[in-house]
Amino acid sequence: xxxxxxxxxxxxxxxxxxxxxxxxxxxxxxxxxxxxxxxxxxxxxxxxxxxxxxxxxxxxxxxxxxxxxxxxxxxxxxxxxxxxxxxxxxxxxxxxxxxxxxxxxxxxxx
Numbered sequence: 001x002x003x004x005x006x007x008x009x010x011x012x013x014x015x016x017x018x019x020x021x022x023x024x025x026x027x028x029x030x031x032x033x034x035x036x037x038x039x040x041x042x043x044x045x046x047x048x049x050x051x052x053x054x055x056x057x058x059x060x061x062x063x064x065x066x067x068x069x070x071x072x073x074x075x076x077x078x079x080x081x082x083x084x085x086x087x088x089x090x091x092x093x094x095x096x097x098x099x100x101x102x103x104x105x106x107x108x109x110x
Contacts, residue, residue: 027058
């Protein structure tokens with residue numbers, strides 16, 4: 001068997017991606033599928049988070065709660081735009097960390 005060193009890089013481990021984006025995305029998804037939840041989120045986000053949606057609760061960190069409760073959007077489009085801006089700010093503060101290590105490529109010669 002012939003082993004060749006390859007310049008191909010393989011990702012190992014897990015991405016260091018802020019999981020709190022998942023909770024905010026779940027919140028937005030609930031607002032998309034439910035007009036009543038959307039209205040509650042826009043009018044009183046504190047109650048929307050505490051009440052949850054169809055038995056699902058939202059686990060937001062202090063910073064996310066502070067952002068959500070201080071932001072006042074007039075529509076779902078406005079809310080989504082504000083959320084994207086907020087998440088982009090977070091991604092600059094906490095960049096994704098992807099550890100890379102060389103992957104050895106095996107080549108069989110008959």
